[in-house]
Amino acid sequence: MKIIVPMAGRGSRLRPHSLTVPKPLIPVAGKPIVHRLVADIAGVLKQDIEEIAFILGDPAFFGDDVVESLKELATELGAKASIYRQLDPKGTGHAIMCAEPSLSGPAVIAYADTLIRADFDLDADADSVIWTKRVENPEAYGVVNLNEKNEIIELVEKPTEFVSDQAVIGIYYFKDVGVLKNELQYVLDNNIINGGEYQINDGIKQMMAKGKIFKTGTVDEWMDCGNKTVTIETNQRMLNFLHADGEKLVADSAQIENSEVIEPCFIGEGAVIVNSKIGPHVSIGKNTKVLDSKVKNSLIQTNSLIKNATLEEAMIGNNAKFDGEFTRVSIGDYSVLE
Structure with a gap:
């Protein structure tokens, strides 16, 4: 199992605290956000982690000290650390593709601005699991639309009419992340842009259109670290x-x-x-x-x-x-x- 962590953003909503320290490395309850996130994901997976790929931004901000701390985190979990750079912020899908050499086999992709508490087993029949949290105001989030088999058939951003109460929290499992890589390459090659950027959701939609099975993994707690x-x-x-x-x-x-x-x-x-x-x-x-x-x-x-x-x-x-x-x-x- 691999864990892919895009964390190239500058964390502007958390300034001034993210001016000198990348947001994912700001400690919460005594431990950096990304350290807690990765350790908690490893606990949920209940599998050996062979590689953790971190996608960082400009080396002038994400410097050698950041790289060393992330390598230590991977070592603590018995995994190899791979370091990639997203020097041009072109969106979530583009960030993942910056780690293209690591995009093969089973993997979890987790954006490093959130913390979780969860205990569930990955559905062995699913090609992908999108982690969600039930929320009281789904109109404020991106949510999943489910069919009668509880399979995800659509991702809906801030729905004006009720679709479901399960919000997407930014953590995804792929039985073979190489399938997502191929679809994201199609997104890049065909310049499919939403909100001015290349999005992971467009790769996921391509997978859904080709019949891949998506299920939900519902977390017990979802904690944001976006602002003070x-x-x-x-x-x-x-x-x-x-x-x-x-x-x-x-x-x-x-x-x-x-x-x-x-x-x-x-x-x-x-x-x-x-x-x-x-x-x-x-x-x-x-x-x-x-x-x-x-x-x-x-x-x-x-x-x-x-x-x-x-x-x-x-x-x-x-x-x-x-x-x-x-x-x-x-x-x-x-x-x-x-």
Whole structure:
């Protein structure tokens, strides 16, 4: 089994946090988004992963440190890492084709801006499985249209009339991803463009037209990391899940003095908490110091200094300094408020 991860986008909706760190590498509940996503997919598949192919953008932004972290992720899962580049953002279908040498055999394609919780078995009779989540407002999403056999016969973007309540979340399984590759090559060769870009859906539609069987795999939880507000919400939900799973969330090397920590919270290695009240639902990255502060439902990254603060629904980047009494803040890397 292979996992293909297109992650070349700059994450503009999550700025300023994605100005210096690619969005998929921003930690949520103590671990980068793409690391959690790939590990969770591997858990659902219940199969050995032989290769993980990452499609990155410009090397000036997705540099050697990014490549090394992704290679380490693949190694942790016993897989080979393959690195590809999408230097010209021409859409989801084009991004997949940038990994053309890896497009053979069974594979999962997962876009790295979402997290999941799921437990289901892949349908052995299906040529493809599109992972979905039941939603209350399907008109706001792309959804699947099912026939009487519960096979997907159509993908409908933001339907004005009810089609189904199963939204497409951006994770796909293909029994042979080479079939998708051939159809996407047809899309490219014939300049089939939607929204100004080459889309994966057009390759999927070609497969459906040729009688390939598509089924759904419904996830229990689908958590977005697209902007600051939903990323903080996702951090909260993920901390709840990890706490319920019994996962250790406070590093042994963290120093907590004269402070109260209300679970669930993630506190990274070398973090220092003094005279403060932390939690619930706070993630604090390694080597960050929080002094004389109250922080809840917030996400603070690494090597930052927070003091004299009362924070709620805050997201603070790496190497930042914050000293004050602001509350609803969004501070990027290397920012200073004193």
